[in-house]
Every structure is written in structure tokens, then in C-alpha cells.
Amino acid sequence: MKNILILGAGPAGLSTAYELSKISNDFKNEYNVLIFEKSSEVGGISKTVLNNGYYFDLGGHRFFTKIEDVSNMWNEILKDEFILRPRLSRIYYNKKFFNYPVKLFDAVSKLGLKEDFLIFNSFIKSQIFKKEEISFEDWVSNRFGYRLYSIFFKTYTEKVWGIPCNKIQAEWAAQRIKGLSIGSIIKREVLGNKKEVIKTLIDEFLYPKYGPGQMYSELAKTLSEKDIKLNYNSFISSITTEGNKIVSIIDNNDNKYEIDELISSIPIDEMVKLLNPPKEVLNAIDNLKFRSFIMVNLIFDSLVDLKDTWIYVHEPDVKLGRVQIFNNWSQYLVTNPDYSSIGAEFFCTEDDELWNKEDHELIKISEEELKKIGLLPDDFKIMGGKVVRVPKAYPVYDEEYKQNLNIVIDYLKTFENLQLVGRAGLFKYNNMDHSIYTGFLAARNIEYGKTYDIWGVNQDQEYHEEMKSSSD
Numbered sequence: 001m002k003n004i005l006i007l008g009a010g011p012a013g014l015s016t017a018y019e020l021s022k023i024s025n026d027f028k029n030e031y032n033v034l035i036f037e038k039s040s041e042v043g044g045i046s047k048t049v050l051n052n053g054y055y056f057d058l059g060g061h062r063f064f065t066k067i068e069d070v071s072n073m074w075n076e077i078l079k080d081e082f083i084l085r086p087r088l089s090r091i092y093y094n095k096k097f098f099n100y101p102v103k104l105f106d107a108v109s110k111l112g113l114k115e116d117f118l119i120f121n122s123f124i125k126s127q128i129f130k131k132e133e134i135s136f137e138d139w140v141s142n143r144f145g146y147r148l149y150s151i152f153f154k155t156y157t158e159k160v161w162g163i164p165c166n167k168i169q170a171e172w173a174a175q176r177i178k179g180l181s182i183g184s185i186i187k188r189e190v191l192g193n194k195k196e197v198i199k200t201l202i203d204e205f206l207y208p209k210y211g212p213g214q215m216y217s218e219l220a221k222t223l224s225e226k227d228i229k230l231n232y233n234s235f236i237s238s239i240t241t242e243g244n245k246i247v248s249i250i251d252n253n254d255n256k257y258e259i260d261e262l263i264s265s266i267p268i269d270e271m272v273k274l275l276n277p278p279k280e281v282l283n284a285i286d287n288l289k290f291r292s293f294i295m296v297n298l299i300f301d302s303l304v305d306l307k308d309t310w311i312y313v314h315e316p317d318v319k320l321g322r323v324q325i326f327n328n329w330s331q332y333l334v335t336n337p338d339y340s341s342i343g344a345e346f347f348c349t350e351d352d353e354l355w356n357k358e359d360h361e362l363i364k365i366s367e368e369e370l371k372k373i374g375l376l377p378d379d380f381k382i383m384g385g386k387v388v389r390v391p392k393a394y395p396v397y398d399e400e401y402k403q404n405l406n407i408v409i410d411y412l413k414t415f416e417n418l419q420l421v422g423r424a425g426l427f428k429y430n431n432m433d434h435s436i437y438t439g440f441l442a443a444r445n446i447e448y449g450k451t452y453d454i455w456g457v458n459q460d461q462e463y464h465e466e467m468k469s470s471s472d
């Protein structure tokens with residue numbers, strides 16, 4: 001029997017165990033699989049939380065994928081518990097709604113003649129005086145002009161990343177919004193979108209009746225039927241290595257486990273530090289930065305008259321970054337359909353002022369800002385609020401991240417029985433499907449020998465542009 005330890009019971013960790021059981025024919029007495037989950041529940045960032053009878057997710061999780069193995073697992077686990085939802089997500093700016101992805105004619109008609117004139121001037125200027133494309137700001141303003149960039153890209157991007165757009169790499173824009181320019185938008189609006197398959201996925205999405213947490217609770221149930229042990233409130237406190245191998249670990253309750261294979265979906269910095277790396281690696285890992293996230297779920301005593309699933313808040317004078325309307329995700333999430341279940345989302349850094357505010361203060365700020373910008377009427381009364389802080393939600397692709405990550409990857413590759421998977425695990429902007437797929441590959445590497453390159457998952461640029469630019 002090989003002892004397999006998986007760290008984290010989010011989508012990646014659970015899927016590793018699922019795939020391992022599947023390809024090894026329910027383990028054929030080959031593997032002894034144990035999962036350590038630091039919290040008291042499964043699902044990680046993709047869990048669903050309950051607030052006085054109302055369910056909400058940490059962000060709003062659409063289920064879409066081009067990876068057949070992943071959709072097979074989703075269907076096998078949830079069967080007919082998925083609903084197909086229409087997507088409407090718009091930008092809110094200056095008390096007006098704009099289409100997302102941005103549509104030129106829609107924007108021009110709503111911004112007003114004076115603003116249109118300024119945008120046009122700035123666009124012409126940008127075409128004459130092209131900037132060298134070093135930053136996100138250079139890249140976008142070269143294609144749209146500074147004025148349009150500052151309305152539709154700058155404010156929101158800076159809210160998400162917490163750094164000025166001229167410090168975010170141009171490469172990130174090229175990856176995420178590749179192919180987007182005024183020319184391409186006009187062409188699409190005039191000639192129509194030829195990528196109908198992708199378009200359908202953008203306009204509609206699958207969603208479990210009771211939110212993404214339903215998927216991962218069901219998956220955990222399936223795993224327990226296959227004798228996979230899941231230890232809640234558990235984590236590694238120390239690791240023993242021999243040469244290039246991890247041989248044993250001690251958990252937070254002082255239990256010792258012999259290990260043959262270790263798969264980690266926990267944040268990469270935490271994993272690497274457990275290995276007591278050399279100084280150079282430690283420096284590199286300390287310079288990989290994450291952005292965190294706060295979800296404030298509010299229940300109001302009236303139903304908001306909006307069909308959006310989520311709204312990007314580009315208003316510069318509020319901290320609020322995005323708003324979810326959970327009634328529009330699934331009717332099963334709300335107990336009373338005449339009430340509104342709203343998610344107010346804030347992007348922040350762990351331990352900054354916002355992160356350290358008391359829950360009641362965050363609830364108050366959310367309500368005030370929603371009403372101040374006119375998204376909710378003043379007479380809506382709060383019936384209940386719940387705050388969830390999500391550390392390390394977004395890997396920050398800053399100027400140095402690639403160099404630092406490469407140092408860390410080279411070091412990790414020296415351990416022959418350690419594999420990293422997932423989103424924070426790999427420091428990669430992975431959606432659920434890619435996080436899950438990395439788990440599948442880790443399982444296959446154990447069963448078939450180490451042939452799959454987990455670090456290479458999620459390099460499909462077109463997919464990024466069409467699908468991911470707006471999902472999280």
C-alpha cells in the first residue's frame with residue numbers, strides 16, 4: 001500500500017482523490033488516501049455559505065469548461081442538479097449600466113456627446129503617439145485611448161489588484177484581453193460574433209441548484225464511500241525529508257504519518273516554507289504576492305429590480321468592487337423570493353484596513369455604498385448580513401512574479417514525491433476546471449508514472465480572453 005497524503009479539500013484536492021480512485025479501480029488495495037483540510041468544511045473558495053437560510057458563494061461560481069474529463073466528473077457527481085442560467089453582467093459607472101464585454105455603440109450612446117468627443121480625441125492621440133507596451137496601462141490605452149481606458153479598465157483593475165495599472169505587466173493584459181481593440185469591437189458589433197460556441201458559453205452557464213458548494217459536498221460524500229479519509233481541522237506542522245524524498249510528516253495534533261506521495265493544493269508559499277528551503281527560494285516565495293477578497297452577503301426586505309447575475313462597480317469613489325445578485329443565480333439560494341440576497345465584494349490585502357474591519361462595520365459600509373451609488377433604493381431594509389474573508393484569493397502577476405515563481409518551481413521539482421495542484425497551490429489564475437484538471441494530472445502521475453506537466457495546464461490564451469476575462 002502506498003500512502004498518499006493530499007493537502008486541502010477544495011476542488012483540486014478532492015478531484016485528485018476522485019481521479020486516483022477512478023483510474024486505480026477503487027484503489028485495488030494499492031493506495032491509502034488521506035486528505036488534510038485545515039478548515040471544518042470542503043470546497044475551499046468554491047464552497048457555498050449559509051446566511052440565515054440564504055445560500056451564497058464566495059464570488060459567484062459559473063461552471064464552464066472545455067475539458068471533457070472535468071465536465072464528466074461534474075455530471076457524474078451532480079447529475080440533474082445543475083440548472084442552466086442566463087448571464088447578464090454589466091458595468092456600473094456614473095449611475096449608468098454599460099454592457100460587459102464593452103460594446104462601443106452602447107458606451108458611446110450612454111456617455112454623452114462631450115465625453116464621446118474627449119474619448120475620440122484621446123483615441124486619435126493614442127494612435128499617433130503609441131507608447132512602448134510595458135504596463136497594462138500602456139497596452140490598453142494604445143488600443144482604446146487613455147480616456148476610454150480610464151473609464152472601463154483602470155478603476156476596476158486597480159480595485160482588484162491594489163496596484164496602479166502602470167505597475168501591472170502588459171503581458172497580463174495581452175493574456176487576458178488578447179485581440180481586443182476598438183477595431184475588433186466594431187467588427188464584432190457590425191459583423192456579429194462568429195465564435196458561436198464560445199458565445200453560448202458566455203451567455204449561459206451551468207450552476208448547481210444550491211451553489212458550487214453542493215458539488216464539492218457531494219464529491220466529498222462520494223469519496224467517503226470509497227474509504228478515502230478526510231481529516232478536518234488538520235494541517236502539517238513539520239515535514240521530514242531524506243534526500244529528494246518526503247518520508248514523513250507530523251500533523252497539528254502531533255501524529256506522525258509515513259508518506260509515499262504528497263499532493264498539495266494549499267497556498268504555494270505555505271507549502272514551500274514547510275520544506276525549509278534555502279534562502280534564495282525563501283526570498284522568491286516571500287515576493288510572490290496574493291490579493292485577498294471579502295464577500296459581504298446582505299439580505300434585504302425587498303426585491304431589487306435588476307436581472308444581472310453580477311455587476312462590475314467602476315464608480316471610483318466607493319471601495320465596492322463587484323456586486324452579486326444571488327436571486328438571479330438560482331432561485332434555490334433564496335428562502336423568500338421577495339427578498340434580495342446581495343453579495344458585496346471587496347478586493348483587499350490581508351491585514352489592510354478593510355480586512356481588519358469588524359464584520360458589523362463591513363456590513364454597514366456595504367449597505368451605505370450600495371445605496372450611495374444608487375444600485376439599491378434607500379428604503380431597502382437589511383434583514384441579515386454575513387461576512388466571509390478569503391485570504392490568498394488572487395495570485396498577483398506583478399513585474400517580478402515570473403522570475404520568482406521560476407526559482408520556486410525549480411526548487412520544488414527536486415522533490416520526487418511532491419506535486420502541487422490548484423489555484424493558490426500553483427500560484428496560477430486557475431478557474432475551477434483548471435484547478436480540478438491539475439488534480440487529475442497529479443493522480444495520473446502517481447498511477448502511470450510522472451509524465452504529465454502540471455505547471456503547463458491553463459495556457460490556452462483564447463479561452464482566457466473569451467471566458468476568463470470576466471469570471472473572477
Ligand SMILES: Cc1cc2nc3c(=O)[nH]c(=O)nc-3n(C[C@H](O)[C@H](O)[C@H](O)COP(=O)(O)OP(=O)(O)OC[C@H]3O[C@@H](n4cnc5c(N)ncnc54)[C@H](O)[C@@H]3O)c2cc1C
Nearest residue numbers: 008010011012038044045059061062235422423431432472
Ligand atoms: C472571487 C472568485 C470568483 C471565482 N469565480 C469562479 C467561477 O465563476 N468559475 C470558476 O470555475 N472558478 C472561479 N473561481 C476560481 C475557483 O474558486 C478556484 O479555481 C478553486 O476554488 C481553486 O480550487 P483549489 O482546490 O485549488 O483551492 P481552494 O478552493 O483555495 O481550496 C484549498 C483548500 O485548502 C485548504 N487549506 C489551506 N491551507 C491548508 C493547510 N495548510 N492544510 C490543509 N488544508 C489547507 C483550504 O481551507 C481550502 O479548503 C473564482 C475565484 C474567486 C476568488
